[in-house]
Amino acid sequence: MARSSTLSSPTVVALFAAALLFLLHPLNAELTADFYAKTCPDVSSIVQTVIHEALQYDPRITASLLRLHFHDCFVQGCDGSVLLDNSPTIKSEKDAAPNFNSARGFGVVDKIKAAIESTCPETVSCADILALAANASVYLSGGPYWTVLLGRRDSLTANQGLANTSIPSPFESYANLTSKFYVLGLDITDLVTLSGAHTFGRAHCKSFTPRLYNFTKNGGPDPTLSPWYLTALQKLCPPNFNPKVITDLDPTTPNLFDNHYYSNLQKNDGLFETDQELYSTAGAATVPIVNSFSADQSAFFKSFTRSIVNMGNISPLTGSNGEIRCNCRKVNKS
Ligand code: HEM
Known part of the structure; x- marks a missing residue:
């Protein structure tokens, strides 16, 4: 007997369910080098320009920014959680022992975010800004340049307790x-x-x-x-x-x-x-x-x-997880 070219109704239902599931929860996309190629092609040079300016008055800023990427990635993955301020719903990682009176560079991250938002609004995550800032910082201090993988999204949460134990x-x-x-x-x-x-x-x-x-x-x-x-x-x-x-x-x-x-x-x-x-x-x-x-x-x-x-690949949020924060210090609906 020839096989029917039409799908049986249980198969259709199963495929539809799978498609719906995929639409609702896209598989965790891998990070890619060209993630912002169409949506924010100048993102790397914007980051580098702001850090270069900051270096004129703060010779330590490159070290501080590299460390922020590390402290971000070691706490629930590279998701910008280290940048969140205290709020009624957030217990900031900035107050955890490794960061308190020690982690710095937040003002320069704000400047980078503002410069990017004015060119490509609501597009580039704060977690990716930290990854790009780490690269620019090392390079501007005489170190190597590498291809930064991008496409991280920002967390809706912070974890102060984990910051105390993981870092x-x-x-x-x-x-x-x-x-x-x-x-x-x-x-x-x-x-x-x-x-x-x-x-x-x-x-x-x-x-x-x-x-x-x-x-x-x-x-x-x-x-x-x-x-x-x-x-x-x-x-x-x-x-x-x-x-x-x-x-x-x-x-x-x-x-x-x-x-x-x-x-x-x-x-x-x-x-x-x-x-x-x-x-x-x-x-x-x-x-x-x-x-x-x-x-x-x-x-x-x-x-x-x-x-x-x-290090930058530690548990990124991708796809429809998390969000692109408008302000790195707070989640969008706060
Ligand atoms: C291996 C375990 C690590 C330990 C125990 C550690 C610990 C520390 C401590 C205690 C400080 C000084 C904090 C202060 O006194 O205010 C510091 C500074 C720093 N750490 Fe680490 N760290 C580690 C790994 C890393 C990694 C993986 C990176 C980046 C890839 C990093 C980048 C830096 C930088 C650049 C500074 C200077 C920051 C500034 O001047 O603002 N560290 N680290």
């Missing part, structure tokens, strides 16, 4: 540090590579002072801190330090994105415990990676372009 503290053990990256799909190479972001920017005394005093059981400092660096940091941050004092993460080239972070670690000049652990943990798989990046800046840059894309 690693500078006092994390090597085991905890690696596992906090691992659960987000980032391996040891990503950890060592992305930590290289500590080649620029600043830190407060509270982030490293426990290393300087009474660190060991017999009252001594962290033995994996070089003598000159220990003395310099103790001078800057006495036990009763001023909470506003900051210091360079990379004492050699503080505003440049280069591979000195790794040569610093080889000299026991890493600022945070978590930095120095990557080199000073006996037998750790991270040690040869530190050595290779210290010897070869282009290997570091190449790896950075891979790892930052990996």
Whole structure:
């Protein structure tokens, strides 16, 4: 018997249901490089122009913006949640321990958003702005340029509790540090590579002072801190330090994105415990990676372009999930 060319009614119903489901919940689209090619073709250069202007009065802004992308992606994925202010429905991640009095650059993100909205309204997400700002920031500081994958949408929620637990503290053990990256799909190479972001920017005394005093059981400092660096940091941050004092993460080239972070670690000049652990943990798989990046800046840059894309792929909202915020500080219906 010849097969009928018409579909049976149960099949039609099933196909219709599948089509409806797809329309209502489009499959999570992958991020793509040309997401705004038609809708906002100049988005990258707008981002770069605003950051370039900000750099004229704030040499630290590029470091601060790169860090915002990291703090965004590590908390419920790269969804702009770090940018939301407190409101009756939002408990801001800005008040979580890793961000409070520390995360910065929000005003420049506002400026980027305003410039984009005036050219391509209601089109570019705040999460994508952070990804583009990370790229422009690294590039403007002497580092590599990469193809940024785009198409993220913005969250309707923030998660302050998760910000407190997911973002690693500078006092994390090597085991905890690696596992906090691992659960987000980032391996040891990503950890060592992305930590290289500590080649620029600043830190407060509270982030490293426990290393300087009474660190060991017999009252001594962290033995994996070089003598000159220990003395310099103790001078800057006495036990009763001023909470506003900051210091360079990379004492050699503080505003440049280069591979000195790794040569610093080889000299026991890493600022945070978590930095120095990557080199000073006996037998750790991270040690040869530190050595290779210290010897070869282009290997570091190449790896950075891979790892930052990996980080930017953490659980994005796509399709019809989330929204495109008009103002990065609040959800649209608030
Ligand atoms: C590996 C685990 C990490 C830990 C424990 C850590 C911890 C920290 C801490 C404690 C500060 C200084 C905060 C302060 O004292 O105010 C800091 C600054 C910074 N971090 Fe990290 N971080 C890590 C990974 C990363 C990653 C993956 C990136 C980016 C890809 C990044 C980029 C930065 C930058 C650029 C700064 C300087 C920011 C500025 O000057 O405003 N960090 N980090």
